[in-house]
Amino acid sequence: MGRLPVLIFLSVFLLIFDYYCYRAILSVFKNWKPRTKRTFSTLWWTYSIALIVGVFAGIFLNLFLTLRAVILVAFFLTVVCKAVMLPFLLIDDLRRGFIKLTGTRKGPKLEKLPQAENFATKGEHISRSAFLVKTGIITAAIPLASLSWGIASGAYDYKIRRRSLVLPNLPKAFDGIKMAQITDVHSGSFYNPRAVLGGVEMLLAEKPDFVFFTGDLVNDKASEMRNYQDIFSKIKAPLGVFSTLGNHDYGDYHFGKAASAAKARNLQDVIKTHELMGWDLLMNENRRLTVDGEEIGILGIENWGMGRFPKYGRMDLAVKNTDDLPVKLLLSHDPSHWRGQVLENYPQIDAMFSGHTHGMQFGVRTEQYQWSPVQYIYKEWAGLYKEQNQQLYVNVGYGFLGYPGRVGILPEITIFELKRA
Secondary structure, X not given: OOHHHHHHHHHHHHHHHHHHHHHHHHHHOOOOOHHHHHHHHHHHHHHHHHHHHHHHHHHHXXXXXXXXXXXXXXXXXXXHHHXXXXXXXXXXXXXXXXXXXXXXXXXXXXXXXXXXXXXXXXXXXXXXHHHHHHHHHHHHHHHHHHHHHHHHHHOOOOEEEEEEEEOOOOOHHHOOOEEEEEOOOOHHHOOOHHHHHHHHHHHHHOOOOEEXXXXXXXXXXXXXXXXXXXXXXXXXXXXXXEEEOOHHHHOHHHHOOOOOHHHHHHHHHHHHHHHHOOOEEOOOEEEEEEEOOEEEEEEEOOOEOOOOOOEOOOHHHHOOOOOOOOOEEEEOOOOHHHHHHHHHHOOOOOEEEEOOOHHHHEOEEOOOOXXXXXXXXXXXXXXXXXXXXXXXXXXXXXXXXXXXXXXXXXXXXXXXXXXXX
16 A cells, blocks of 8 residues: 555544544633634644644655654644544543443542642533543643653754663774764754754864764655765874665655665665765775774675665674784674674674664653663663673664654764773
8 A cells, every 4th residue: 555545544544533632622621712713624624634644744745854854743742732632532431331321320428529720710610521621631631741842842852862882802003992873864854054064063072083873864855965976075183984784774654665776876875975074984894994004804784674674784794804904893884783684693893883772852861760661672772781791882863753852862972982892
């Protein structure tokens, strides 16, 4: 099934959902004057229909990126808030349906509940239906407030995380070397170039000796980097900037998984963008990093992910001619690759660096504790992991995708100091 039939089905479903919420709200505000009710109805349906039309335009028309972002933000917030309100409406309908079917009002006599001051004048009463619907409206305001705050303050609130990376076989010349990692730029989601530049300047102020970028430069198309290529071109380091591709960089979500000339051309444009920015893109290959005559290996593979994610990566090619190197650092976008292939088949990899999870852009993260719903999907989703002699670091991302903000899981710039055991 193509995208258009799916979107039409979802639009019809959402309009039915809107009507259900609309009727519930009117049912508890029966005292509104006819003019107030007409104004509410006009605003409600104009907004709902305009939002659906905007989503279609954002997907099928070449809208200005900022406008498309605004439409998708409004759509996301609206659906989330109404979904939070839905359980309260269903409970009320089920309660009233049960009463009609049984012809009774058994149970505690709560048809009239004490009126809270927030709902009306003290001393009045509120029906159970009104109580449930108004509670649903108030509850829906909680995610609206938090998600709106995440857009306003979290999307570009870059945080530097510092880690010591202990590597037992690290050559002496590399002891104390500083390395930076960013990942998941998703340039097609950005709407504030100045804020993006601020994060890049934060990275450069750390003066890293070399930098890793671990995939997902764009959402779908190379053209999304048009307004940001010059910004990310500023990322330079004495020993180089090394990069790899993520699952979004191949254009699968826009052009489809089947091969096509447009898709192949887009991928070549993404690869060319890395080159124009001065980043050394590793496509199932490796480089030797030399300091004072001593070497370590930098390996990079194309995307390799468990489950539905593409497996373009070729570790057999990436490790070729690296047996003599005392330390091997791997760039691999998807952290599931570590457990899915690296731990079992490539014990010579000392440390792997990934992104991909975004920390779901929602959760709690402190130095002592971290939680996000994404941990129920990915065992390794943020921070440093160790198993036997191998390590994995998962960066939660520089950009954002879908929801244009972050709540609790802020955009990350990681600074590592390489240390000998």
